[in-house]
Amino acid sequence: MPTPLKPKPPVVIRSTADFARYVGLARTTVSRVLNGQPGLKPKTIDQVQRALAETGFTPNAHALHLKGKRTSMIGICMEDLATPPAVRKLSILQHVLRTRGFSSLIEVFSPGTGRDVVRHFLSLRVEAIVFIGHFHREEIEARLAELTTLGTPHVVIDHFGLKGANTVSLDRAAGMEAVIGHLYDLGHRTFGLLGVTKGPTSRIDRMTGIQAAMRSHGLEFDTAVTSLDHLHERRNDFDYGRALATSFVRHPQRPTAFLGYNDEIAVGALRGFQEAGLKVPRDLSLTGFNNQDICHMTWPTLTTVDQNIETTIDEAAELILSQLGKPVRPKPIVRTIPAKLIIGESTGPVRV
Amino acid sequence: MPTPLKPKPPVVIRSTADFARYVGLARTTVSRVLNGQPGLKPKTIDQVQRALAETGFTPNAHALHLKGKRTSMIGICMEDLATPPAVRKLSILQHVLRTRGFSSLIEVFSPGTGRDVVRHFLSLRVEAIVFIGHFHREEIEARLAELTTLGTPHVVIDHFGLKGANTVSLDRAAGMEAVIGHLYDLGHRTFGLLGVTKGPTSRIDRMTGIQAAMRSHGLEFDTAVTSLDHLHERRNDFDYGRALATSFVRHPQRPTAFLGYNDEIAVGALRGFQEAGLKVPRDLSLTGFNNQDICHMTWPTLTTVDQNIETTIDEAAELILSQLGKPVRPKPIVRTIPAKLIIGESTGPVRV
DNA sequence: AGGCAAGTCGGACACGTGTCCCCGTCAAGG
């Protein structure tokens, strides 16, 4: 029994040639329709459009690029895809780039793989590469040097002080100064550090800000600031903050205010202090850093520092997109984003 | 004064031809070195390798693909890049794919943009497309149908019950059943729902599990289960949970156990109950869903349901990679991942 | 010096695309 009406054969359409055969027109004609060239009968255009809807055919982007079309791809190297602020930056950046017509290629730039990741991006002829996070210094500087000689624009978000790098980063020092200023105004003169390690590595690091704040308020760093970070191993931030708080509870000269390196540590510390029967902010004040969602979920809510992530990403995107067609800048561009103090319920006047 | 030693001219190397000129060899010779063909003098190989290190040249991946090389790219459509479980899935998937030699192209599949996103992926000739999240039903089904006719493999993670879709999703019903079983064993007979809305849409949805648990424990759904979701508008999950808890505190017949739709709502509810002076789990039991980090940061820690994200992603990756070279499967593959009850401090025996 | 093999060179092709150009077709108008 022969089938009276043959079902559409499962044609595999891989090229405009295949597609033109399917439509029943010449490849050039189809191409002209697809690219909106004039001098075509409405009927022909309709015919192609209909077939397009039927088959879902899409021209091969690789061949287009080969013909000179830009790739419209941006490579994004992430230090990490696990910490909320980093993911937030990625999310916003991806959205901004998409709005401007670029697609995002995302890879994790872990130590040792940096070379391969960047080479992979370059082989795909991305138009620029964005780095988000803090990386192994020599490795990323070597990559950035490569990119510069190759004329591929880049921007580094958050890793301040890299040689020859276009950078957009938060002024964490100013953020810390604002925090300490706020606490100073509440009467606090002694500060416990939670995970903020010594040795300032740049002029916008947290520790630099703490030192500057001490100077500007006439306090002696060594007497006003206490750190017990040497007592514990930092693995999970929450547990680390909790352990540090527990140690501070037993400390003979307990500070009245505590500065968390980030929100997780601060939340852990909050838990540690509360478990010891202390009330926050009655018995002590506590601050975090980053203004993550979690700050608003604790009881009391956490005083913290907002990263102005939208601004950061907007600046970074603008910086990278403005560089696209142009030759490499001789001098790297460095931009600093101001931090914003967010006052929660975890800070209060010192108890007299 | 002529410069005695000319600095290397800023040659722009865009192709193997350029590169070969730079090395001083024929393009074909260079190509043979790059592809490890035999019959080459060690000296020549060295020469090319050195130039490769100097210039950082990488063959154009688009041209390679045009010559028949696979693209090794996987498109990933995200519902959302903001909720922690979704990001966690993306992160693990990206890592698994990278390990297997694939790079990830990530786009947000928001309502209305679906068509463009998928077409963009197809124009780049991705080898497969992964969807993570819950989407507009008709839109995604249309896309999946397109992919099937085009022979591009796909897998949908988390959106269960789509027609013709290869799916990997968590058995949320079983998760809810486990939660209720746990609470039942503790003596609880009345349950308050926090954000778990009515109308089961599939056999593995939370509500289906709740109904099944009621049946298996001989409880009447309408009398044992209370919901106040109609009283509040759900915008921010934490605030929503908090508001629901506040309403339940005033409720004449307050249940003894509360089931949060997710962890944020549960944490919000915890805060709401605690603000009203209630102790958890002394006065009531409370559960979340998803086992996010936040569950371990609350006081008490939260009883919740783990999504087995690693297993989910491994299954999905295996499913998609196993389909790559082969013809389209006639029957969609549907896999269900078991949920795992995580018992925290927020659930306890009912107060007598 | 001659011979021979090991290397290298350079031309050619295909991949899918947009565009240019010329030719064929067809219908309308004279």
Next chain:
DNA sequence: CCTTGACGGGGACACGTGTCCGACTTGCCT
């Protein structure tokens, strides 16, 4: 009927790559 103009057909090219193949240049051995 012929002319004209509008439109589609089809060949050609370039883009960057890997590979094949014939021709050329080495350098070594006899």
